[in-house]
Amino acid sequence: MTEMTVFQMNLREKLPSVELRFDEPMSRHTSFRIGGPAAVMAFPKNARELADLLKVSALLDVKPAILGAGTNVLAPDGGIDNLVICLKDCMGGMERIDDTTIRVAAGVTMTRAAVFASNLGLSGMEFAHGIPGTVGGGVYMNAGAYGGEIKDICVAVDVMDMQGNITRRTNEEMGFSYRHSVLEEAQLIVLAAEFKLIPAPSEEVKAKMQELLRKRSASQPLDLPSAGSAFKRPVGGYAAALIDQADLKGYTVGGAAISTKHAGFAVNVGGATAADVRNLLRQVSDIVFEKSGIRLEPEVRIW
Numbered sequence: 001m002t003e004m005t006v007f008q009m010n011l012r013e014k015l016p017s018v019e020l021r022f023d024e025p026m027s028r029h030t031s032f033r034i035g036g037p038a039a040v041m042a043f044p045k046n047a048r049e050l051a052d053l054l055k056v057s058a059l060l061d062v063k064p065a066i067l068g069a070g071t072n073v074l075a076p077d078g079g080i081d082n083l084v085i086c087l088k089d090c091m092g093g094m095e096r097i098d099d100t101t102i103r104v105a106a107g108v109t110m111t112r113a114a115v116f117a118s119n120l121g122l123s124g125m126e127f128a129h130g131i132p133g134t135v136g137g138g139v140y141m142n143a144g145a146y147g148g149e150i151k152d153i154c155v156a157v158d159v160m161d162m163q164g165n166i167t168r169r170t171n172e173e174m175g176f177s178y179r180h181s182v183l184e185e186a187q188l189i190v191l192a193a194e195f196k197l198i199p200a201p202s203e204e205v206k207a208k209m210q211e212l213l214r215k216r217s218a219s220q221p222l223d224l225p226s227a228g229s230a231f232k233r234p235v236g237g238y239a240a241a242l243i244d245q246a247d248l249k250g251y252t253v254g255g256a257a258i259s260t261k262h263a264g265f266a267v268n269v270g271g272a273t274a275a276d277v278r279n280l281l282r283q284v285s286d287i288v289f290e291k292s293g294i295r296l297e298p299e300v301r302i303w
């Protein structure tokens with residue numbers, strides 16, 4: 001019996017109420033539609049179940065990986081010999097906590113949170129409408145678009161450490177920077193975030209969200225699996241412009257290609273493997289470096 005089989009049996013026995021799936025394909029849980037099976041995928045319904053999962057994992061010396069909506073993750077072809085804890089749709093709930101502040105659980109999508117804010121006549125989250133990830137992933141990544149970023153609106157985040165202890169971090173303690181937060185180094189899990197917004201007529205907020213959505217679908221290859229922008233914005237330029245100038249639109253490796261619609265997107269044009277995407281990103285980064293002297297770094301998290 002392998003160590004993982006023992007772990008699977010232990011989890012089933014110790015946590016009978018937590019939804020567990022064994023050998024669950026990561027391709028079902030990533031927007032790239034890529035990735036082999038996770039040995040165990042768990043779907044905790046609340047913070048208590050999450051804490052129980054973490055405690056059992058720590059006892060058995062397993063360090064789980066955290067997944068939101070999988071819209072910024074490239075999962076390995078060979079699968080993950082580990083526990084993956086998926087929070088999308090599990091850790092749910094949104095509430096207004098004062099005139100201008102909302103609290104949103106980690107598993108809620110950013111689009112749903114933005115719609116919730118707009119229904120309350122609160123402005124400031126429009127940029128997040130259309131970013132397909134969860135609030136947990138958005139806070140972890142300091143997601144942003146069209147001039148807005150999570151760091152501009154996030155006042156506090158409730159986090160859980162790998163032992164199941166809950167603490168609260170203020171905006172200043174989150175160490176937000178471009179597509180990064182301190183959570184990456186601190187290994188903390190987002191449970192919920194509070195966003196401070198500005199009162200505005202609901203119809204105006206909704207009109208702005210619709211306008212941004214139109215811009216998105218006009219410029220991005222939303223009909224093909226991807227993880228959004230493949231590369232971070234480099235100092236002194238834009239990744240998409242540099243890739244375009246290097247004539248790499250449509251550049252293909254196996255089933256992965258640079259989108260012909262938006263040079264910043266790597267897309268799965270059919271049957272792409274994680275190796276195809278990794279090779280595509282490496283080759284594109286090298287060619288752009290040769291031509292411009294600027295090194296592109298992946299934005300997508302390569303697991």
Ligand SMILES: Cc1cc2nc3c(=O)[nH]c(=O)nc-3n(C[C@H](O)[C@H](O)[C@H](O)COP(=O)(O)OP(=O)(O)OC[C@H]3O[C@@H](n4cnc5c(N)ncnc54)[C@H](O)[C@@H]3O)c2cc1C
Pocket residue numbers: 031065066067068069070071072073087106130131132133134135136137138139140141142143144145183188189190191220222226227228229301
């Ligand atoms: C079509 C498309 C368009 C996109 N447009 C944008 C855009 O405009 N702007 C932008 O910033 N991004 C964009 N993205 C990328 C992606 O949606 C964001 O990075 C998003 O914030 C990721 O959220 P997620 O829930 O999918 O996280 P995942 O992809 O599941 O995870 C990303 C990272 O966050 C960690 N994580 C997830 N949830 C938690 C949690 N609760 N606690 C701690 N860590 C966690 C994971 O471990 C992983 O390291 C786009 C993606 C696609 C496919």
